[in-house]
Amino acid sequence: MLHVKIPTRKEVIEEEKSKGKRIAAVYPIHYSRELFRAFNIQPVEVWGPPKTDTRKANAHLQSYICSVVQSGLSFYLEGYLDIVDLIVVPHSCDSLQGLGSIFKDFIKPKQELVTIYLPREKNKENVEFLANELKRIYKQLSQLCGFEPDNERLMEEIKTEEEIDTLVLKFYKSRGNLPLSSREFYTILRSREYLPPDKFKSILEYALLHASKGKLKKTGIVLSGLLPEPMDILDVIDDMDAFVAIDDMACCMRRVYEEGNSSDPFERMAERIVNGPPDPTKGNSFDERFEFIKSLVDLTSAKGVIFYNVKFCEPEYFYHPILKEKLGKAQIRSLIIENDINEPLPQQTITRIKAFIEMIRELS
Template sequence: MRSVVIARQKKLGRKTVIVLPVLYPRELLTAMGVHAVELWGPPGPPRSPAAGRLQGYVCAVARNALAFLASGGGRDADAAIFPHTCDSIQGLATLAPDFGGWEKPAYRYLHPKGEDRPAARKFVRSELERLAGELARLTGRPLELPRLSEAISLHAEIDRLRRELLSRRPFLPLSDAALYRLLRRGEYLWPGDHLEELACAARGIRDDRVRHGVPLMVSGYVPEPMSVFDCLEAAGAFVAADDYAAVGRRIALSPPPAEGDPLDRLSGMHFRMPPCPTRTSDTGARMEYLLSLFRRSGAAGVVLHVPKFCEPENFDVPAVFRTFADAGAPVLVLESELEAELSAQSATRLEAFVESLKFKGPSR
C-alpha cells in the first residue's frame, strides 16, 4: 500500500522521506513538497540479518526499523528523518547512517526535553531552520513562508478532524479497527488526501448514540498489533479516548494562532502537544491531562498498551496506576513486543479486563 502511495507522489514530483517516531514538523515537510512516510517498526519479527545488530533487550520499534532499512525496505525513499524521541531512536540515528543500513541522506530532528521555556523555543526554531535547509538541498527548492502558512492551516484542519473523530467516538458508525486504520493512514498519505478521507468519515457522525459496550481509554506507544481492536470489540468494549503516542498524543491541544511569522507559529506547535513522556518533565501535568481525557470520555477503564523495553512509556506506568487508583478507575497494562498478531495470553488479559468492568456495573 505504502509503495503505491509513494509511486504516486513521485509522479507528482515530490520527494519521499522515511520518518521515524514520534514527533516531527509535518507542516514544514508539506510546505516543501516532501512526502512523509512513517516507519513504526514495522510489526512482526524482524526479517533481516541486521536484526542481530541490536540486542534483544532493545525496543522492537528500533530493532525492526533497522532490519527494515538494512534489507532495502526504504529503497523508494530519498532520505530519512530521525526525530530525537528516545535513546533507542537516537542510537539508531547514528547506527544506520554511520555503520550501514541507511546510505541515503539522514536528517536528525532534535527537539527539546523538559518544560516550555525561552531557550527551548529558540532551539526549536533553529532546528526547524536547519531541517528546512537540509530539505531544500534535497528538493532543490527553498522554504517559502506563504506555503508554510498554508501547510500550517492544512494540518490544523487535519488535527481538528482527528480530534473530532476521537472525541465523538460513540457517535461514529465505524468499528475501532476501521477508525484506527483511517487515522493511521495519515502515517503515509499525502496530507491533502488524508484530509479528504477524514472529512468524509466525520460526515458520518450522527447525534443519536450508535456505539454500545464498555468504553475504554487506551494509552501507549503505537496500536500494534491492530487486532487489539478486534479483540476488544469481540469482548464488548470500544475505544472512547486515545492517548497513543502515534495517534492522540500527536493532535495539538489547540490550533496555532492565525497570525504571525509562520516559523514562530510552527515552533509554538511543539509546546501545544499533549504531554508525552518522551518529552515532558512534569508527571503531574501528564496525569492531569490523562485524567481529564478519561473523565470527558466517560471511559470505564484504562488499557496501557506499552512496548516492552520502552523506557519513556514504562517509567510513567506507576504514576498512571496511582492516579487512576485514586480516581477509582481500573487499569490494565498490556505489554507489547510489536507482534504481528495478538497472543492468546494478551487476548485473555483484554477479555478478562472487559469482563471485570462489565460485571462491576456502570462506571462512575
C-alpha cells in the same frame, strides 16, 4: 461499517513519486509534517512495521532494544525503503537516538539523513531552541531540493496541518457515533502517517458524514502507549462488546497539536510540538499526564484505561506505577500489558484484557 478505500503506503509512494514529489521515511514520533510538505516532500512514517523479520537488525542492535526500532532498521536493511529520498530520525528516546547514529556512522544510507533533536520540557526557551533546530533542517532540505519555500508557503502548510488537527479532534469526539470498529477507526486515523493532507482530510470528512445521533452502547476504553500493534488488540476489545473510545498513543492523540500563536512559521511549528499533548518521551510531569488521561476518560465516559506497552520502551515503563496509582485514586481502573509488535497477541494477554473489561463493566 463504512466502505472507505484507503490507499496503501506503497500506492501513495508510487503516486506521489509520479507527481515529482520526494518521499521521506520518518521514524517515530514528533516532527513537523508541514516543514517537509513545504519542500514537496511527502512524509511516510515507519512505525515498525509490525510482524517484520528482524534478523537483519540483529546484526546492529542488541536484543534489549524495542521491536519498533528493531523492525524499523530491518525494514530499511531489507530494502523496503530503497524508494525513499530521505530518512528522518527524530530524537525520541535513547534507542532512536542510537538508530540515527548507527545510520549516520555505520550504515551510511544513500539517502539524505535528517535528525531532529526534540527538546524536553514545555517552556519558551524550548520553543526557541526547536525553532532553531527546524531552521537548521530547513537549510538542509533547501540544499537537497534546490529551493527555499518562503514564509507564506510554510504558513500555508502549517494552516493545513492545523485544520487537519481540528478535524482529527472532531473525528475523535464523534467516535461514539461512528459505525466503525476500533480497527476501522484506527486504520483511518493512522492513514495520516502517509497520506497527503487533502486525501486524509477527504476520508475523515466522508467518515464524519456517517456519524449518527445515537451513541454506541458499548464499554469505552482509553488505550495508552506507543501504537496499537498488532491490531488484534483492537479486535479483542471489540469482541468484548467494548471499544477504544479514545487514545493516549504516540502515533495518534499525542500528535494532535494545538494551533500555534506565532506569526513566524518556525516558531509556530515549534510551539505546536512543544506545547502538544503530554508524552513520556517529552518528559512531561506525572500530573500533566494524569490530567490529560483523566480528561480523555471524562470526555468519552470511558470505563477504564489500558496501558499497552511495547517491551523495552523505557519512557513508558517509568510512568506506569505512579499513573496507575493516580488513576486508581480517581476511581479509574487501569491495566498494564506489554507486547512485542512482531509477535501475535498471547492468549494470556487476551485473557487479561477480557477479564479487565468484564471487571470494569461489572463495577460501572
